[in-house]
Amino acid sequence: MKYGELNYDHLIIFAPSVDEFGGSISVEEITRFVDEGGNLLVTGGPNLGQAVRELAIQHGFEFDEPDTMVIDHNNYDTYLDDGYHTTIVATKEQLLNAHLIIGETARLNPVLYKGVAMISHKNNLLRLEVLRGTTTSYSFNPTSPIDEYPGAIGKQVIMIGAVQARNNARAVFTGSMEMFSDAFLTAYVHKSGSEDPAARSGNMRLVTALSKWVLKENGVLRVKKVEHHLAGNREVPREYTILDEVEYAIEIEELKEGKWQPFNAKDVQLEFVRIDPFVRTTLKNNNGRFSTRFKLPDVYGVYKFLVDYRRIGYTHLYDVQQVQFLFANPLVFYAQRLKTF
Incomplete structure (x- = not known):
């Protein structure tokens, strides 16, 4: 070394x-x-x-x-x-x-x-x-x-x-x-x-x-790109608000024959974690771009978008994106809650 x-x-x-x-x-x-x-x-x-x-x-x-x-x-x-x-x-x-x-x-x-x-x-x-x-x-x-x-x-x-x-x-x-x-x-x-x-x-x-x-010619994964934002909006906000609808995507590549290619899998999961996971969902794969859309929980705090992919033969893929979201205007919050009943 x-x-x-x-x-x-x-x-x-x-x-x-x-x-x-x-x-x-x-x-x-x-x-x-x-x-x-x-x-x-x-x-x-x-x-x-x-x-x-x-x-x-x-x-x-x-x-x-x-x-x-x-x-x-x-x-x-x-x-x-x-x-x-x-x-x-x-x-x-x-x-x-x-x-x-x-x-x-x-x-x-x-x-x-x-x-x-x-x-x-x-x-x-x-x-x-x-x-x-x-x-x-x-x-x-x-x-x-x-x-x-x-x-x-x-x-x-x-x-x-x-x-x-x-x-x-x-x-x-x-x-x-x-x-x-x-x-x-x-x-x-x-x-x-x-x-x-x-x-x-x-x-x-x-x-x-x-x-x-x-010799790591097989079974090597890497993260190419990660993005998250409000649904329908491509800009990443400084913080989110409880009950916001968000979109998350991660691009994963696999090394094959010396070249990086889109990773093909059906079992990559996202966890949205504070201390414990509030959301756990399987991501949809579109040519190596794994994505999902979900509603944030009604508990404010600091959260993580977490992908922790472990499979025999592959390198351990771990990616975490930390975000915070705030309590909404009370009137807006309760109006949103009423819609769920």
Whole structure:
């Protein structure tokens, strides 16, 4: 960071076995980088170093013990596996339902994974369990007899985890370097017990979608323009009067293929808040311009037009416009009240 600005926007760490990052780079420095809005992609592996392990813990995930791997005797690749059933075949049903993060799953072929398991810290409410194990998955040393309870079993086994922080910084952790390898990207999957013909792995589609998301090429929103005024009047008043009819509009854009385009959604809401919301309404979308019209409450004070849009995969969109409105002339006020009865 220099002069309050990050020198780099993204950090990719494909060095699972290092115990120290070296130089001025440390777990604390990388955590500070994310706190300042930087994005992070990290891979682990069976021979995991302390540096990557500590970095994952800082983001709500914990890698299993050294020399352990994800094992599944029902879901492995018969061609690529070495006999320990650690070359996992994962299907789209095991993925988080979030197309912005994992891509469109309708045509996603099974994904190959070979590596260590993670477990997620339940107290981290921002965690996203992107790829989980099946009921027959578990984590253990594949060359050792099972003489104790595995570190993770079933859907506790996390193979890909992600976090979007409150500052919209993104981090993705996976326990498999090989998931990104040429061998897995180009392989044909031969799932154990399956009579289906071999199909090209879905690794290329999945890692491309993951990379685009964590590098903020997907799922980024911004506010282009906000306006509010009396109904039928385009000028913004210094203050409003109780029971005024007002119009509100917000223009939202989404980054797609490197270009800002009108955001298409049907669930953007406006809250008109003093302490609690007096009005909550879904905005009508017209090519990225979300608008509504409503009558102000009959309680004067300082209010906020508030849009707080949170959806998995999108950056958190928050916009607030503070206004005040006054008590009307009593005769006008009571005349307006009588019209409502």
